[in-house]
Structures are given as C-alpha cells and as structure tokens.
Amino acid sequence: MKCKLYFVLLCVFTTFMMRSQNNQTAQRFFYEHTFKTTKSATEGEKIITILDVSKDKSIYRDYTVIAQDSILEIEVEKMKKTGVFVQMEKLIKMPKFSYKIAKNYPTFETSYIDGIEKSLYGYKEKNNFxxxxxxxxxxxxxxxxxxxxVTYAGRQWEAWFTLDLPFQDGPYKFKGLPGLIVKLSDLELDYQWVLKANKKIYNYNENSFSDNLYYNGNFTVNYTARPKFEKVYTEYKKDPLAAMRGQLKPEMMAQKMPGSQVTYGQMIDNQNKILKEILNSNTNPIELN
Incomplete structure (x- = not known):
C-alpha cells in the first residue's frame, strides 16, 4: 500500500496532463471493503473499492483518490496559477491500496499492476477458481x-453471486461464477466485500486525473514474472523515494518549495517516511501463499 499523491506534489510544477475523453461506457460497481491489516486486529478498516466493467475488461481498485479527483484538479490549477505550493496531503484522503487488478475479456487473464516510483510494473496470471x-x-x-x-491463496472463501447481474466477475482477482459476486469473505473475516451500489459511467477512462498527473500520461506496464515483481517491490518498500532523491542535485534539495519554508530535501524525507509506514503497514495480506 502506498500513496501516489506524494509524488504528484513533487512533480506538479513541471508536469501536467489532462484526462482524455472517449465514448466508452462502463458499469461501475461499488464494494464496501472491510479488512484487517494485522491478524491481531479486533476490528477491520473500511473503504470503498470499485469494479469497472467495460466491453473488453474490468478494472478493480481503491476508489479513495478517484472520488477526490475534482478536488485535486482544482488545487493543481490553483498551484499552476499562483506558483504557491499547497500541502494537498492535508486536504486529500489517502488511499489504502494503490494496485489495480485488470481482467481481460473473454479469457479473464488477470493482471496485477502497481507503481514503483513513476513507472508501472505488474505480472499476469491465469487463476482457475x-x-x-x-x-x-x-x-x-x-x-x-x-x-x-472456494479455496484460494491459503484461505477458505465464501461468496454470494447473483444472476440478476450477468457478469462472471467480482472484486480483487475473483471471477468465474455464473453472475456477479455480491458478497465475498474469507472464513476468518479478515477480508470482506459487499456490493453497495452501481452506476453507468459515460465517457469512461480507466485512468483518472491523478493517474494522468502522476504518470504524465505514460501507462505502459512493465510486466515480469510474479517472483521478480515481488522481489523488486520488496526492495522498493525499504526506501520508496530513493530514485527521486538521487535525481536531484544538492542545490535543488536545499531549495525551498514555492511559497513554503520547507526545502525539497525535507519534503522528500518527510514523504519517504510516511510512504514507508504505509507500504509496510499490512502484515496480513489477502494471499497467504
């Protein structure tokens, strides 16, 4: 888990990419997702996640940042006009999960995609449930x-599906039932999803405003084998902003952010500490093996 917005704050004065529009339509399903980040937790955290189903694929992800896209866009425009840095992490609620799960139709080949620094990495797999x-x-x-x-990734799962919604899909990587999964949980209730709402999205684009801003419009995914991906990601979690720190000269690190008494170096160190805490906070993953 991590927050992409911290990188956005560091790049907002040099890059800006508006969302593209198209005529694609998608059906968006909103799931209330309850999860325990540690086995000892007595209560789970709750967030809203979404499953966007379009003609040729579905995308599952945390809804937190997408829900605040309009706020982020307004603040970015203000910073562009005034040149004054705004600490948006104080205005924007941070996501719990940054990964996306894409399932291509009709094969349902599954892709796990996440960001490392300012590039997308992922792995593909064909899960047979x-x-x-x-x-x-x-x-x-x-x-x-x-x-x-079903038994999957070291856990016993119980699902409730409906033929009223004829999509053989569901939250996270789950799929393959005759209808959409409405409720899903493992038997220990460490993870649970409940479908709460759905609506049609016109001019659908799977990449949000914050995605465009963060990746500067480059959504090429560097796919590799899962073991290699997990090894790279584990190293990344030890020092998330190492590459960004190495790209800045000492005089730039000592320079103050526009309209702020905080230097770029201090900003990076502060955000690196927060990112490390977020990235390493979950010791109770969905997949145990």
Missing amino acids: DWKIIEEKAVIEGYNCQKAT
Missing part, C-alpha cells in the same frame, strides 16, 4: 443470491 456452488440462497443488498465456496 474451483468454485463449489451450493444450493443455499439468500437476498443480499436487494439481489437474489446463491452461495459458492
């Missing part, structure tokens, strides 16, 4: 649902 569909039925969040169970 050996679902056991059970006759038990219930009405959940207004949908007629049926129960299914």
Whole structure:
C-alpha cells in the first residue's frame, strides 16, 4: 500500500496532463471493503473499492483518490496559477491500496499492476477458481443470491453471486461464477466485500486525473514474472523515494518549495517516511501463499 499523491506534489510544477475523453461506457460497481491489516486486529478498516466493467475488461481498485479527483484538479490549477505550493496531503484522503487488478475479456487473464516510483510494473496470471456452488440462497443488498465456496491463496472463501447481474466477475482477482459476486469473505473475516451500489459511467477512462498527473500520461506496464515483481517491490518498500532523491542535485534539495519554508530535501524525507509506514503497514495480506 502506498500513496501516489506524494509524488504528484513533487512533480506538479513541471508536469501536467489532462484526462482524455472517449465514448466508452462502463458499469461501475461499488464494494464496501472491510479488512484487517494485522491478524491481531479486533476490528477491520473500511473503504470503498470499485469494479469497472467495460466491453473488453474490468478494472478493480481503491476508489479513495478517484472520488477526490475534482478536488485535486482544482488545487493543481490553483498551484499552476499562483506558483504557491499547497500541502494537498492535508486536504486529500489517502488511499489504502494503490494496485489495480485488470481482467481481460473473454479469457479473464488477470493482471496485477502497481507503481514503483513513476513507472508501472505488474505480472499476469491465469487463476482457475474451483468454485463449489451450493444450493443455499439468500437476498443480499436487494439481489437474489446463491452461495459458492472456494479455496484460494491459503484461505477458505465464501461468496454470494447473483444472476440478476450477468457478469462472471467480482472484486480483487475473483471471477468465474455464473453472475456477479455480491458478497465475498474469507472464513476468518479478515477480508470482506459487499456490493453497495452501481452506476453507468459515460465517457469512461480507466485512468483518472491523478493517474494522468502522476504518470504524465505514460501507462505502459512493465510486466515480469510474479517472483521478480515481488522481489523488486520488496526492495522498493525499504526506501520508496530513493530514485527521486538521487535525481536531484544538492542545490535543488536545499531549495525551498514555492511559497513554503520547507526545502525539497525535507519534503522528500518527510514523504519517504510516511510512504514507508504505509507500504509496510499490512502484515496480513489477502494471499497467504
């Protein structure tokens, strides 16, 4: 887990990319996601995650930053006009997860994508969920649902799917049931998703304003084998802003941010500390093996 906005704050005076518009339409499903970052936690944290289903793929991600895109856009415009740095981390709620899960249709090949510095990295896999569909039925969040169970990544999972929404998809990497997953949890209730709402998105673009700003419009993903990806990501978590720090000359590090008494060097050190805490805070991952 990490926050891309910290990098945005450091680059906002040199790069700016507006969102592109297109005629694509997507169906957005909002899931209330409850999770425990440690096994000893007595209560889980709650956030909203989304599953965007378009013609040729689905995208699952944390909704936190996307929901604040308009606020971010306004603040960026202000900084462009005034040249005065604004500490937006005090205005914007930070996301808990920065990764995206993409499933390509109709094969459902799954891609796990995350950012390391200002580049996208990921791995692809074909997950086969050996679902056991059970006759038990219930009405959940207004949908007629049926129960299914599966063992995946070291956990036992219980899902409720509905034929009312004919998408063989669900939150995170889960897929392959006859209808959309409405509710999903592991038996220990470390992770749970519940479908709360859905709406149609017109002029849909899977890359948000903050995505465009952060990656400067470059969404090429550097795919590698999963073990290599995890090794690189583990090293990245030890010092998230190492590459950025190395790119700045000493005189730049000593220079104060526009309209602020904080130097670029202090800014980087402060954000590096926060990023390390966020990146290393979850000791109870979804996938145990």
